[in-house]
Amino acid sequence: MTLFKTLAVAAVLTSAASLPAHAGATFDAVKAKGFVQCGVNLGLYGFSAPDDKGNWAGLDVDACRAVAAAMFGDAGKVKFTPLSAQQRLPALQSGEIDMLARNTTWTLSRDTANGLNFAVTTYYDGQGFMVPRKLGVKSAKELDGATICVLPGTTSEQNLTDWFRANKMSYKPVVIEKNEELTSAFFSGRCDSFSSDTSQLAAVRANEAANPDDYLILPELISREPLTPVVRHGDDQWLDLVRWSIYAMIAAEEKGITSKNVDQMLTSPDPEVKRILGATPGNGQSLGVDEKWAYNIVKQVGNYGESFERNVGMGSKLKVERGLNALYSHGGLMYPPPFK
Amino acid sequence: MIDRQPHDHSATGVAAADVEEPSAVSLQPPGPPRLLGWARENLFGSVPNTVMTLLALALLWEVVPPFLSWALVHAQWGGDGAACRQAEGACWALVGERHRLMLFGVYPYDQHWRPLLATAILVTLLATSAVRAFWRPWLLWAWLAGFAVIALLMWGGVLGMPYVETDMWGGLPLTLALAVLGIALAFPLSIVLALGRRSELPVIRAFSVAYIELVRGIPLVSVLFMASVMFPLFLPEGVTIDKLLRALVGMVLFTAAYLAEAVRGGLQAVPRGQEEAADALGLSYWRKMRLIVLPQALRLVIPPIVNQFISCFKDTSLVTIVGLYDLLAATKAALADPEWRPFFVEGYVAAALVYWSFCFFMSRYSQWLEHQLATGQKR
Numbered sequence: 001m002t003l004f005k006t007l008a009v010a011a012v013l014t015s016a017a018s019l020p021a022h023a024g025a026t027f028d029a030v031k032a033k034g035f036v037q038c039g040v041n042l043g044l045y046g047f048s049a050p051d052d053k054g055n056w057a058g059l060d061v062d063a064c065r066a067v068a069a070a071m072f073g074d075a076g077k078v079k080f081t082p083l084s085a086q087q088r089l090p091a092l093q094s095g096e097i098d099m100l101a102r103n104t105t106w107t108l109s110r111d112t113a114n115g116l117n118f119a120v121t122t123y124y125d126g127q128g129f130m131v132p133r134k135l136g137v138k139s140a141k142e143l144d145g146a147t148i149c150v151l152p153g154t155t156s157e158q159n160l161t162d163w164f165r166a167n168k169m170s171y172k173p174v175v176i177e178k179n180e181e182l183t184s185a186f187f188s189g190r191c192d193s194f195s196s197d198t199s200q201l202a203a204v205r206a207n208e209a210a211n212p213d214d215y216l217i218l219p220e221l222i223s224r225e226p227l228t229p230v231v232r233h234g235d236d237q238w239l240d241l242v243r244w245s246i247y248a249m250i251a252a253e254e255k256g257i258t259s260k261n262v263d264q265m266l267t268s269p270d271p272e273v274k275r276i277l278g279a280t281p282g283n284g285q286s287l288g289v290d291e292k293w294a295y296n297i298v299k300q301v302g303n304y305g306e307s308f309e310r311n312v313g314m315g316s317k318l319k320v321e322r323g324l325n326a327l328y329s330h331g332g333l334m335y336p337p338p339f340k
Numbered sequence: 341m342i343d344r345q346p347h348d349h350s351a352t353g354v355a356a357a358d359v360e361e362p363s364a365v366s367l368q369p370p371g372p373p374r375l376l377g378w379a380r381e382n383l384f385g386s387v388p389n390t391v392m393t394l395l396a397l398a399l400l401w402e403v404v405p406p407f408l409s410w411a412l413v414h415a416q417w418g419g420d421g422a423a424c425r426q427a428e429g430a431c432w433a434l435v436g437e438r439h440r441l442m443l444f445g446v447y448p449y450d451q452h453w454r455p456l457l458a459t460a461i462l463v464t465l466l467a468t469s470a471v472r473a474f475w476r477p478w479l480l481w482a483w484l485a486g487f488a489v490i491a492l493l494m495w496g497g498v499l500g501m502p503y504v505e506t507d508m509w510g511g512l513p514l515t516l517a518l519a520v521l522g523i524a525l526a527f528p529l530s531i532v533l534a535l536g537r538r539s540e541l542p543v544i545r546a547f548s549v550a551y552i553e554l555v556r557g558i559p560l561v562s563v564l565f566m567a568s569v570m571f572p573l574f575l576p577e578g579v580t581i582d583k584l585l586r587a588l589v590g591m592v593l594f595t596a597a598y599l600a601e602a603v604r605g606g607l608q609a610v611p612r613g614q615e616e617a618a619d620a621l622g623l624s625y626w627r628k629m630r631l632i633v634l635p636q637a638l639r640l641v642i643p644p645i646v647n648q649f650i651s652c653f654k655d656t657s658l659v660t661i662v663g664l665y666d667l668l669a670a671t672k673a674a675l676a677d678p679e680w681r682p683f684f685v686e687g688y689v690a691a692a693l694v695y696w697s698f699c700f701f702m703s704r705y706s707q708w709l710e711h712q713l714a715t716g717q718k719r
Binding site for chain 2: 042043044045049050051052053054055056079080081082083084086087090091093094095096180183184203204206207208210317318
């Protein structure tokens with residue numbers, strides 16, 4: 001792994017120094033070749049994974065499809081490049097892919113030193129704790145002295161150490177390399193608590209617990225993981241399109257526009273709905289795409305809420321609650337800027 | 341003839357067994373007593389023997405019945421993940437439900453007959469090549485034609501078959517294609533490298549030595565990593581070379597370096613007199629190598645060569661780090677679904693069976709080949 005890191009860092013440094021910075025290059029190149037090349041995860045259910053029929057599905061995959069729908073009016077004009085964690089940033093920097101939607105956490109160093117631009121967070125994740133209900137614990141603050149199951153060598157382990165130290169508490173880690181063994185260790189009662197990203201905790205609870213209601217995910221989050229699609233530095237027009245394609249999904253949810261009612265909504269009297277769907281033209285021209293761009297996104301991919309429920313929410317096997325990913329009007333963080 | 345000894349030994353061993361058996365039958369009545377006699381002599385012949393036998397039996401008793409109960413008796417053969425969680429045994433329903441993803445990766449679902457047919461053609465060609473009666477020039481043409489048909493099937497784009505780019509190839513066909521092409525291309529390259537290393541021309545020798553030592557000094561993952569991550573950084577923006585091709589070239593270059601050393605071992609084992617005799621006949625360098633030296637050298641090193649082939653076959657699972665779905669990566673993708681995630685053991689067992697059957701075929705084939713080609717040494 002150290003070798004990977006060294007190589008990746010070397011790759012990052014060479015490319016960041018030599019990247020051309022002429023505006024519009026990626027936008028024009030994507031338009032000319034006729035499809036979006038999108039980097040995704042090799043297999044993370046709910047975010048990007050092939051389904052039974054080998055079709056890509058997930059929240060990240062929908063972000064790629066939305067951009068294709070905005071650019072070409074066809075959400076199918078995407079080619080997916082599955083990438084490992086080591087490969088993802090160099091693949092974007094070398095121009096092998098046009099955008100990266102691979103459950104990537106937005107951090108300062110990635111945003112600056114790596115020569116990348118993050119678009120809009122599509123999923124706010126964070127590390128949390130799951131405990132058996134019969135333990136009677138209601139807050140992570142009560143976990144002093146607990147044994148905690150955690151994957152070794154990840155940021156999860158580091159976050160855990162930091163958080164317990166900051167709160168002047170202690171814990172006994174049970175580190176197990178394999179994810180599957182780790183979860184079975186927790187369910188067989190070897191640890192008081194299991195710590196990982198809450199999206200993962202929810203998935204494990206929904207699918208591997210004998211009775212999901214016996215387990216509780218504690219309210220505290222000990223890390224911030226805003227999972228965000230990324231593009232390269234150097235093409236602001238492309239960044240704008242990726243950014244507004246995702247905002248269009250969020251705004252559509254706020255305005256109640258869904259893939260089912262989008263055609264009726266075209267005649268809505270609401271001026272912002274008109275601007276979003278292109279009934280009042282202008283936005284498409286500013287972005288350099290067809291005026292129907294957002295209509296195509298909602299029609300073919302759906303609004304953010306639809307995508308969320310289908311991939312990670314109640315309509316999926318993960319059964320994740322909206323939580324931080326609800327609209328701002330429902331206590332979440334999803335807040336689209338005005339479409340003016 | 342240097343290795344005459346071991347061959348003679350095994351040959352007489354086989355002959356001795358052939359002779360002994362009829363005589364044993366004539367001395368003892370047929371049926372169970374013969375088995376008992378054998379058991380008494382071999383399993384309970386002495387105190388240590390008896391102890392070892394009892395320990396082995398106890399171990400088998402501990403392992404085999406629970407395994408059979410898990411794998412067969414209490415196994416769940418159909419249904420969904422919920423049904424599997426209720427079952428006590430293995431969840432083979434996973435393989436039933438998700439085998440198409442495991443075998444073909446993200447290849448378009450309604451086109452799966454194409455990789456299936458391509459795999460069948462490839463396996464048929466492999467099986468045909470294992471029969472000595474078919475070792476005729478037409479076999480080479482059959483292979484070339486077979487590759488053409490396979491390429492046509494996999495890519496498509498003609499005869500009403502939609503075009504499928506290599507990014508979407510996956511599973512077993514990808515593993516087999518990488519292994520067979522990798523071996524087929526690495527083998528000639530390795531012979532050239534081995535001859536180069538023994539060449540009397542300093543530049544060629546230095547190049548071969550440097551190449552072999554350099555490649556052997558780095559692990560395959562880093563070769564693949566260089567090919568997939570670093571290499572594109574040096575290309576102009578927008579220019580990309582097919583990912584599958586990059587991985588294949590990486591594997592060929594890597595395997596060739598290892599094979600070259602095995603081949604060189606064979607070359608060194610051929611007595612100097614053979615080359616001198618060829619020189620005396622006035623053969624050119626290439627004819628001397630082709631007719632006299634290489635046939636003897638390669639026959640001597642069949643075991644290490646097949647060893648390398650098998651490891652090349654298994655190394656194909658490393659291409660997952662460059663984002664290709666080989667059999668193992670496709671199996672992992674099939675296990676990404678949380679409904680099936682608890683049944684990872686069954687998924688990996690299924691994949692292991694596929695790997696094992698191909699490796700076992702290669703290993704048996706090499707033993708048979710060795711036997712076939714050793715005829716000149718049996719006297």
